[in-house]
Amino acid sequence: MNRGTESSPLGTEESIKLKKSSSGDSGISIFWFRRDLRLADNAGLYHALKGDHSVLPLFIFDANILEKLAKDDARVTFIYQTLIKIKEAVQKKGSDLLIYYGKPEEIWPKILKAYHVKAVYTNHDYEPYARERDDNMAEFLTSENIAFKTFKDQVIFEKDEILKADKTPYTVFTPFYKQWYAKLNTFYTKAYPTEKYFKNLLKIKALEFPTLKDMGFEKSELEFPKIDYKDKLDHYAKERDFPALDSTTHVGLHLRFGTVSIRQAVRDAIEAKSSVWLSELAWREFYMTILWHFPYSAFDSFKKQYDKIIWRNNEVEFKAWCTGNTGYPIVDAGMRQLNEMGWMHNRIRMVTGSFLSKHLLIDWRWGEAYFASKLLDYEMASNVGGWQWAAGSGNDAAPYFRVFNPELQTKKFDSKFEYIKKWVPEFGTEKYAQPIVEHTFARERVLKAFKDALSS
Structure with a gap:
């Protein structure tokens, strides 16, 4: 398969009809994985599973993004390997993970043709392309009488949740952090118990999984960091600035793709009494807030x-x-x-x-x-x-x-x-x-x- 064409896991028209019938007359919900590649403590997935319909998980290898990457980009391999684990986990529940490669605006009409979709759930993304994609998706799904429900998942506080008294965004970290920290409590850091509702995953036979080669990519041999930062938090503040020491958390990759929950990371920072690492997690949200309120700063000078x-x-x-x-x-x-x-x-x-x-x-x-x-x-x-x-x-x-x-x-x-x-x-x-x-x-x-x- 040439790179740039979508890989359809649905196959022939006959199999499409079979899959459409499997969704039942009442229809299904779809949970769309993006930057939240985990089953545990996933806000959007939790709300989907508690909804009115059985849930089919979905991931789209977005050609709008991937076509700009090198064919051996290691991040694609990381995503691919993570999806294999998710696929295996939901298969044990009698369900499966629907996977496509292509442009979302071209993929979604195919999905709606194959499945009786009543609602689409996903988590917020804050980058300019993602905001435009989701605005277009909301408009398209609404025109098809399909609910598009999105949730906060990759940050503790987002958008307008941390503002100055005059309702304008902070542009200096220290006062932002003071309010961020003052507002922080167990309500915002509590995990979503998705595992209680896995019974609501759609029961479906195994679906095809396009290979990296199908998508025009090669497997990277780069070694990915493990989620093992807890042991480093005791000496993080003292040793984090010395590059010869392996004293930083290496958790950035996992926060980026959501293989670890930000709520878990914050709870771990609090439990370890690592105020320095907690502030680093807040810096991440500060920059996301800046990008949300000042999207021009992605490409032009903030000043x-x-x-x-x-x-x-x-x-x-x-x-x-x-x-x-x-x-x-x-x-x-x-x-x-x-x-x-x-x-x-x-x-x-x-x-x-x-x-x-x-x-x-x-x-x-x-x-x-x-x-x-x-x-x-x-x-x-x-x-x-x-x-x-x-x-x-x-x-x-x-x-x-x-x-x-x-x-x-x-x-x-x-x-x-x-x-x-x-x-x-x-x-x-x-x-x-x-x-x-x-x-x-x-x-x-x-x-x-x-x-x-x-x-x-």
């Missing part, structure tokens, strides 16, 4: 005057940064870790981001796009927020005149060069690249460029 900056955008230097050959070892170590693991230590994300946008005067959007293509845990809100923080153009960002000194960052967080030597084995030899730019010169250059733009 609009920063779009006046004249970037150098030197492609040779950008390639050196991408490949980890800038001659700044802590930067190069981070970029090589990213390229090999699909992950980078958060402290080093800040260092590499600052280096690209300030030392090299390359548009933060170039770096954001590169991270988007590589990070297993890529979330638009956090990635854009982090990049705009580093560049100085974001809300509550580092001031433009703050330029990370890679050498000082190394002395503070990798003084024994353990992290650097792991990822840059030629460090300290003649084979290692010379610095691409001198720090003092780069700092003076970026300060002038930013000052000129912001004063114009």
